[in-house]
Amino acid sequence: MTQTIVLNPALESLRSPCLLNHPIPQPSKPIKLGILASGSGSNFEAIAQAIAAHQLAAQVEVMVYNNPEAKALQRAQNHNIPAQLLNHRDYPSREALDRAIVEVFHRYGVELVVMAGWMRIVTPVLLNACPHVLNIHPSLLPSFKGIHAVEQALAAGVKITGCTVHWVVPELDSGPILIQAAVPVLPEDTADTLHARIQVQEHRIMVDAIALATAQLRAT
Numbered sequence: 730m731t732q733t734i735v736l737n738p739a740l741e742s743l744r745s746p747c748l749l750n751h752p753i754p755q756p757s758k759p760i761k762l763g764i765l766a767s768g769s770g771s772n773f774e775a776i777a778q779a780i781a782a783h784q785l786a787a788q789v790e791v792m793v794y795n796n797p798e799a800k801a802l803q804r805a806q807n808h809n810i811p812a813q814l815l816n817h818r819d820y821p822s823r824e825a826l827d828r829a830i831v832e833v834f835h836r837y838g839v840e841l842v843v844m845a846g847w848m849r850i851v852t853p854v855l856l857n858a859c860p861h862v863l864n865i866h867p868s869l870l871p872s873f874k875g876i877h878a879v880e881q882a883l884a885a886g887v888k889i890t891g892c893t894v895h896w897v898v899p900e901l902d903s904g905p906i907l908i909q910a911a912v913p914v915l916p917e918d919t920a921d922t923l924h925a926r927i928q929v930q931e932h933r934i935m936v937d938a939i940a941l942a943t944a945q946l947r948a949t
């Protein structure tokens with residue numbers, strides 16, 4: 730039997746990608762982005778499409794990926810964005826990998842780093858050299874940190890979950906929150922169906938978060 734879920738109107742505000750009462754200022758000069766991606770790269774795609782549609786004043790200078798199979802590579806090629814493979818298996822430590830990432834980002838003049846599905850823990854080596862780093866996580870932080878966040882939400886039986894874009898600090902999934910979006914958990918949800926609906930919201934808040942982060946950086 731199909732069940733129709735009607736959201737309490739009080740929850741409608743949770744659909745909003747960000748609870749800002751003012752528009753996000755668009756910078757006059759595009760911010761130079763460095764993307765870190767490990768897998769499908771659908772968040773990277775959302776960023777690239779928003780830039781191409783002139784909805785985001787930014788330029789992706791380079792995309793770094795750590796997994797030779799990452800679909801993100803094809804997306805970078807489609808958008809004529811330089812892509813650099815830094816396979817973590819080729820480095821003796823997390824710090825060594827981060828040193829290589831820093832070298833690439835500095836070479837491309839990156840101002841803001843975006844972890845768009847980067848499945849590696851970053852170290853102070855990266856954060857000290859590139860202090861402005863965003864991450865996207867598929868839960869309403871501080872709930873369900875770490876891997877399998879969607880499965881964690883299902884197991885906990887929460888009725889609302891979502892996604893978060895936050896500044897990155899050395900502690901995993903713990904930095905200051907920039908934007909969140911809420912997603913209802915439906916009774917028939919599997920991890921795949923719930924993650925798919927979360928990703929629709931991720932693609933919206935990712936773009937808004939970059940605009941917001943840029944405004945914050947330019948104001949300082």
Ligand code: GRF
Nearest residue numbers: 769770771772846865866867
């Ligand atoms: C997203 O769900 C993101 O929240 C998490 O990894 C996933 C990456 O998806 N960190 P994609 O590669 O951007 O499609």
